[in-house]
Amino acid sequence: NAGVTQTPKFRILKIGQSMTLQCTQDMNHNYMYWYRQDPGMGLKLIYYSVGAGITDKGEVPNGYNVSRSTTEDFPLRLELAAPSQTSVYFCASRSGGYDEQYFGPGTRLTVT
């Protein structure tokens, strides 16, 4: 099983550029999450989804957008990149209830 996959692994953006971070899971999980992890820090929730067509904001949604048109995919869009968005981004999914989250390998994004 591939689990949760994320692309790209690394990306450098210039200030003001936009990009989409891709996340796909093959476990038929309903719940999907986007987190950011700043250096030496914990995880902060950006957006989450409880199923296709349903998304909601987490702690730090400003500057980001998401969509969930299928169960498998949960892309994260960065509009007008800023240096404050330099971080490692993790996508995660879980089936429901109190199940564990399964994490992707992360995308390291640098905005200069």
Next chain:
Amino acid sequence: AQTVTQSQPEMSVQEAETVTLSCTYDTSENNYYLFWYKQPPSRQMILVIRQEAYKQQNATENRFSVNFQKAAKSFSLKISDSQLGDTAMYFCAFISGTYKYIFGTGTRLKVLA
């Protein structure tokens, strides 16, 4: 508000020794789960152990065990016979009836040869 606190930013332990990482949480919920995740230098988040709040028995997974004190809202992780591969960032996490996990800020553990 639900919170998770890890008060030890960094710890070190000699190989083969035992170390305990602390975690406290705050919630008014009665049903919830607690988790410890490990993040090695590869950045991949890996589940170490989980504890159901309704279970009094402490969870154990090989060299990893927890000390779950529900009344004190404490959930510490004990690593026995520490190995070099245990060097990682460890995160305590909580989930209740909402869809969202609450993560602590992490404890960086270094196992010394």
